[in-house]
Amino acid sequence: MEDIQRGDIMADFHEELAQESLAPLWEVLKALVPREPRPVAAPAHWSFDLLRKFALQAGKLITAEQAERRVIVLENPALRGQSQITTSLYAGVQLILPGEVAPTHRHTASALRLLLEGEGGYTIVDGERVEMHPGDFIITPTWSLHDHGSDSDQPVIWLDGLDVPIVKLLNAGFAEDSGNGRQTVVHPEGDSLARYGSGLTPVNYIPKTAVSPIFWYPYARTREALERMRQRAEWDPAEGLRLTFTDPTTGGSPIQTMAAFMQLLPAGFSGSEVRSTDGAVYSVVEGSGRVTVGDITWEVKPRDIFVVPGWAWHRLAAETDLILFSFSDRPLQQKLGFWREQRG
Amino acid sequence: MEDIQRGDIMADFHEELAQESLAPLWEVLKALVPREPRPVAAPAHWSFDLLRKFALQAGKLITAEQAERRVIVLENPALRGQSQITTSLYAGVQLILPGEVAPTHRHTASALRLLLEGEGGYTIVDGERVEMHPGDFIITPTWSLHDHGSDSDQPVIWLDGLDVPIVKLLNAGFAEDSGNGRQTVVHPEGDSLARYGSGLTPVNYIPKTAVSPIFWYPYARTREALERMRQRAEWDPAEGLRLTFTDPTTGGSPIQTMAAFMQLLPAGFSGSEVRSTDGAVYSVVEGSGRVTVGDITWEVKPRDIFVVPGWAWHRLAAETDLILFSFSDRPLQQKLGFWREQRG
Amino acid sequence: MEDIQRGDIMADFHEELAQESLAPLWEVLKALVPREPRPVAAPAHWSFDLLRKFALQAGKLITAEQAERRVIVLENPALRGQSQITTSLYAGVQLILPGEVAPTHRHTASALRLLLEGEGGYTIVDGERVEMHPGDFIITPTWSLHDHGSDSDQPVIWLDGLDVPIVKLLNAGFAEDSGNGRQTVVHPEGDSLARYGSGLTPVNYIPKTAVSPIFWYPYARTREALERMRQRAEWDPAEGLRLTFTDPTTGGSPIQTMAAFMQLLPAGFSGSEVRSTDGAVYSVVEGSGRVTVGDITWEVKPRDIFVVPGWAWHRLAAETDLILFSFSDRPLQQKLGFWREQRG
């Protein structure tokens, strides 16, 4: 009886609060401050065959004029309708057909790109053009002018990663179109890689905090470095040999919000269990293997894409030499002192 | 006719995609990458009379055992049900009654506190206790052990600000109770302020990135500093004299995700229009004035709380000498290269 | 016989080299790359009585026009004729008589100052004037405009420390006179301490690497902080409670080349042996004690000055509560990765 009365009083009080845009913390505290990260996102795997089929289908349905938006968004099964692959990241698979051009634009959100299939596609960032080859890692950091296109006679397909949910949370997003199609190429191809990524830096260069002067990390160089490093034969029990793309003018991530990784697991490697607070999106660059997240196991093949949610136990195993690309929000978590990793 | 057919084909395609946890970017691109920040949050103002009334009412309805959650959450009118005052911040008004004690705990989310009313309340952070006085700024940065209580014979009321939505976005939140009530006080009151905040630092101190060794910024010192600085009579046309609380061992914000500000507008000051990408939560520490956000104007009095959404034009005017406290996510936006300000 | 011949050949060869501004490393390698720091500087102690007597005598012999250079240089007994108290530091005792004024100037060398005796002296740095009291620590960092004078009716005496030998090594020294005597005071006294040293920083402040915005560390504040900290009763076995003056906008030393320290040893404290690579110049601010360097022991009294050479074993003992000021080139050594400390 008293309980009912008390219940009524509380309900009235909550109603009064609600009318003044106020709310009772005592009802929601547990949800606001969890004991540990909750499984908000789900593990998921997309085979490249499927993604490629849909991308080509979109190529027929979406006109060249709309090519810049001809992207298949990978939505986390537990976060449908929000264009998110984890709580903080966006991922999509983009198709460019022969002769197409995306108009120049820039936006607050940073984008990263892993070339999956096709030769002859190119990206232009801040006046420099690079031709993209499978396995190449390209970035268009916050507010950098960029466009892309294809001089190929075959479809070009890549994986896009963006920090859209982070920009959205901070509600600090701007965007601009340049208005006049493709930007003028003012620097020779490979200039910024030579200028900043060959062990040297121009004498008067002053690093800008948020934007790396290098936007192209060719796979040929990455692959050769991995091959050189594997000779040392020092393998992390869970991650094999894992490296993170780096801005050589700061030593930090080329993008402030997202890190990207390249990882080699030698044939036969069977990784131990590991989890970290940053959920990561992976793509297979070379080889095949087996990925286990919780009690789900996938066989993975070249160009497949899968997502391991944050704080989810997982293990990686390589059938043949396996090279994995991945990206996550780790640098942001580390900056804020949030990042944690646990070994099984 | 053709359009209808085409519409059907697209609908079928979208349905196929949906079944594979995929989605068409061409449907949502505009929403994902806006031209400029959208008015997601609304301006809002709460009078202290109202907040105090509700807090005291909660004091009767919520038991001492639940005192730690006896908080009135300020919800943005445009973001109801999400415990958010802006897209990235939480704010609440907490009441502690005489003799109450909140058990020791720690969590990933950082909290900041402005003491609004009452003497005799105290906060203990990492083994050091401080008594709080109106206008004092106290922080409990990420993962620092903290608890609080009151030896007063009167209610103690403060404003809480937390970065809960940021931790939620990254899904990286942990929490722990110490299990045994109040923590042992092992350092004398004022020790850390003396040790790190008096122009000196212990010789062997190594700054930890994410946590300031100072957690108490007494208003007496802040007030005296403002009084000294106003003699220079250099006023920013929009903001008067505005300063940000600082970790003296790094020069940065004492909390990585949030900055807090103290601001003096001399009597008669009529600020020009300004907007910035960081929405801010304000509280009046002393004096009265007028705040205009877009076409809304509020008369503000001591301890009132109001929120100016990000990228909303606003102006501040002081009737008497007006001292404003505020907090926002500016340091995070600045770290990411997102922060912008515009003058009217 | 062969040896003689060989000796002749070598001598001829050395002579040939010498004619071409070349030299044989094989003759000097040992001296160039020592096993450990050599006792280049000697320990030395000057009683304040002596320094004061000479300073006043200089006051009679050196005219007011030359007051800026009326300084008794403390020369290390092992480095005579070089105006050095250690291999990298200069120290002097300066006297200003009632009514005197030193003309405004600036130079690459940074200076620091500990006020030893007298009230009514003042320093003006970058347009702000402060009155100096005994125990106050004042800096005029590299290239900051400064001048000083005295409105007192008594002599004012201070200890000066400069990094002149460092500037000389790099041969990068410039100097300028402002031409017109005393600079205009444009900021109220205490403005910069309020603005940057009270737990706050102006919102638009951008730290400049090399120059602290605070140049005055009043002893009253330092003393109060020491008194507060001693309650914690945690004493380093060799150094008691030792702190270093800090630029609160960076957390680093207010001067890039030199650190200054304030240190409290409680009455009866008997320190263990210690040595570090940075030789330090000390002055007693309060109290008396005993200082042992190698096999030399001095009884020290207020305002005495002594130098402990780098890498020299030493120990400090306090008869009464002993407060020591000191300065050294430690931040430079630490930046370069050179600094080492060893405990006995």
Place this chain on the structure above:
Amino acid sequence: MEDIQRGDIMADFHEELAQESLAPLWEVLKALVPREPRPVAAPAHWSFDLLRKFALQAGKLITAEQAERRVIVLENPALRGQSQITTSLYAGVQLILPGEVAPTHRHTASALRLLLEGEGGYTIVDGERVEMHPGDFIITPTWSLHDHGSDSDQPVIWLDGLDVPIVKLLNAGFAEDSGNGRQTVVHPEGDSLARYGSGLTPVNYIPKTAVSPIFWYPYARTREALERMRQRAEWDPAEGLRLTFTDPTTGGSPIQTMAAFMQLLPAGFSGSEVRSTDGAVYSVVEGSGRVTVGDITWEVKPRDIFVVPGWAWHRLAAETDLILFSFSDRPLQQKLGFWREQRG
């Protein structure tokens, strides 16, 4: 008459001071605080023919056991007897004969090396061996274990640069021999360049402030980068295209005290006048040209070495494509806020 008397009094006073290890500033102030950097060091040029001849001669006179010290020191003509090429730097030309090995050691002083002549020489740093080719830039930063030797059948000659005078000023130098000859090679050749210098960094790498993880900058890569960059055809009027070797894990100089530069002047380039506070030691890597320092002009050929003193006006001209290596104390000057440059 009075003057004479006053002179006597002053002399007596100075004598009294001298007896107490004190000195009058009024006698030396001008020398201590110069208006601008003085021409302490002189410009100098050594032809490689001469250096090579002397090095080979030393090869006959100095035994293999003493090979590590078989170095011709380049002494600045204005600083004879001090093993210095500028006020802060040491330079030498070292010869290693076929089969020789220098024992493993480490010291506080950092060394840098430009390979001038010969194939088959190698350096081992911290367990990794690299074979050196002409134009390669190798560093052995402070306290890194290093040794070198030659498997060649021809003499190997390099230019050594060290910061010995800086270590000497701070009197903070230590040295250690490993005791047992050559260190064990534990990492494959090229491992660190792959691991840190290919656009990636190992995920768990924590940069150490003072020591770069990369110690080998192969000329093949440098040369290719210069060739790529020259296409942009943007030439600094005084310096052509000048870059500085960089630690990609920090963006800073691989050595804290010294920077090294590589510079391309296209055939026919005639540089404008320039001077900076850092005196630099140059060596011609490729091509020929003309160097003017003040009123001295040298024709320079491959492997010649010359020194441009700090603050000395100079100009560079290229007959053929000219590639210059240089090193100076610039990073130290910049850290301290001392560095200045002036264009003519």
